[in-house]
Amino acid sequence: MPPFFSRIALFRTAFNIKGLIKEGYSQYAFAGRSNVGKSTLLNYLFNQKIAKTSATPGKTRSVNYYLIDELFFCVDLPGYGYAKAAKSEQDLWRKVLESYFENNPALKEVFLLVDSRHLLLEKDEQMIEWLQYLGVPFSFVLTKTDKLTTNQLAKQTEAIKNAYPKNRSVFPVSSLKRTGRSELVAYIDDLQKGLAE
């Protein structure tokens, strides 16, 4: 494989709709509930601490475009479902997220991160419906798998696969134990080459 995921640069931080990018490099977005582990996963994929993470929800408050090997963007999104944020801020973020997914031909795949202990919650279901409505391809990433036994993880993976019989890919990862990276990176590589989906 040629060098892949080796040169990482923060290309843009968008705080509002005007800052969103809808053309140019292909985008792979990392979405999911607040605190599910999006930014931590990106740091693991990138092999460097470039995205801001926090033990308290609501850390990422902008749309962060990381340019990878000058080939494509990995996009770190703010989490949804953070009830403690001010209503005005939640409204702003809902609008920015909605706008991010709408009419975005550069968006090639959404990785929907789900905590492997909880699986799909109502907000995740809403997100899935929204993505399906828009026709945006998505896959699941089960995060924090270090919190489960092998058996529990197998059950959860099966459950999420069966919830969506359309053969969605499911990627179990632990950014803490550093497992699951190669499958995800290979999948993005395939998408880039037009080999997947």
Ligand SMILES: Nc1nc2c(ncn2[C@@H]2O[C@H](COP(=O)(O)OP(=O)(O)OP(=O)(O)O)[C@@H](O)[C@H]2O)c(=O)[nH]1
């Ligand atoms: N045990 C465990 N904890 C993790 C893992 N990945 C992330 N975390 C923890 O989960 C918390 C949230 O991580 P973030 O990466 O900031 O979550 P986020 O989804 O980006 O959150 P927002 O930016 O608020 O939407 C942090 O305390 C991380 O250390 C993991 O694989 N295993």
Ligand SMILES: [Mg+2]
């Ligand atoms: Mg984050």
